[in-house]
Amino acid sequence: MTTVARTSFGALRGEALDDVVVFRGVPYAASPTGERRWRPAQPVSTWTDVRDATAFGSIPPQDISPERLAKRGLTMSEDCLTLNVWTPAADDTRRPVLVFLHGGGQAQGHGSAPLLDGARLARRGGIVVVTMNFRLGVLGSLYAPDWHGADSTNLTVRDQQYALQWVRDEIGAFGGDPSAVTVAGQSSGAIAISVMLAGGCGLFDRAILQSGGLERVRSTEAAVAVAARLRALMRDDEPGVDEILAAQRGIDPGFVPPQGPFHPCIDGDVIAEHPLVVARTRSMPAIPILAGTTRDEWRIFDAAFDDGVFTEQYVRDRAQALAGDRHDPDAVVDRYRADHGPLRDVASAMVTDYHFTAPTEQFVRAHAERGNAVLRYELQWPSPRAGFGACHDSCLALVFGNLDAAPALAGNDEAARHMSDVVQSLWVDFIRGGEPWVRYDGSGGSTMLLGRESGVTRDHRSEQLAIWEGRYPAYG
Incomplete structure (x- = not known):
């Protein structure tokens, strides 16, 4: 099997x-x-010798222990x-x-996480799978154009778009189209993808949004306030990484759900x-x-x-906090209590609906x-962990098929493996240009329910739509 890919920057x-080849730690930018x-x-420098790409690159600075x-x-x-x-091959x-x-939350994570290992998905679908690292936290989201220049904003999203351009230009060397x-x-x-779509980004041909809290794009005013607090905490003009991470820990994430102090912000650019x-x-x-959420996103938190x-x-x-001034909070709680019972379940269900769905x-x-x-889909497959339900992140284990990397999320028994097979088949069909179930055509349209009994339904939770309307008056 050919294990060398020849990009315009050099061979890897x-x-x-x-029956899969993996290239790790490939630099897409300087x-x-x-x-x-x-x-x-900025563009990465070219190289002449065959460069080793068998080890993952460094992960972005984030709050994680050395151990x-x-x-x-x-x-x-x-x-x-x-x-x-x-x-499958660099051909x-x-x-x-x-x-x-x-x-x-644009503050944690990396493309080399075991849960995101792309081998099973690439093998199953005969596709090329790419994961990436990008700047996170303060280094990726600080809104300080007066301090660092107009092009210093939303660096996380800029990195992601730069990597997507790299994929357009170079993926042919890895057997990709x-x-x-x-x-x-x-x-x-998923929030980042919504931002790119709203900005007219033409660097991809299809999009999958999984469990995105799409309201979390920050206003300019909110970003200015976070930046002011960070600048007060970072006393040096050019702070070291440890000082930057310490400053991040000093930012209050806000009431439930967290306000996302490091999410993208409206910067006018x-x-x-x-x-x-x-x-x-x-x-x-x-x-x-293709877009959807899990039934019980917030229970895990x-x-x-x-x-x-x-x-x-x-x-x-x-x-x-969730429903805003347009709705009576007592009426909201009473409505959810009728469907969910205990206050813990009511509280979680409200965040799932208002923040994700x-x-x-x-x-x-x-x-x-x-x-x-x-x-449209809703993932209803329950975690084996008591109280988690069909929780946030459980979709990752099923889509990538790496159930052994986080068995508490979706399980790792025969039934879970079958559920993963179903989800992978649907996602691969979409990635390969298909429409694996009936299109969603607007409010009350067809929705794929993925669980112990999967299938398409209409008017799924349509009664809830009335309570959602008006939640985002500032967003149209």
């Missing part, structure tokens, strides 16, 4: 894993260090702009490509308007979108709290009503 030697720290990504890094055999550095490619075949953007690129993202990765505004008011690139936390007042305050629904509904292909 990967590692053969049975190191964003020194004078390049607060600058958009955990050592256990996983990883290093952490600002020199982190690398990607990883799994391919002249033109295979569909999946580029995956990890989640983590640059004209058949699907970008997928989970959680904050990369992001001119909130994606929910754009989706409702004008056309985005007319590409197919509320599992950290004792039952005593979920008092009537606490749950009412959460309803007020509702904005995803509004974003893709407008796209569908303009005649574009939209496939």
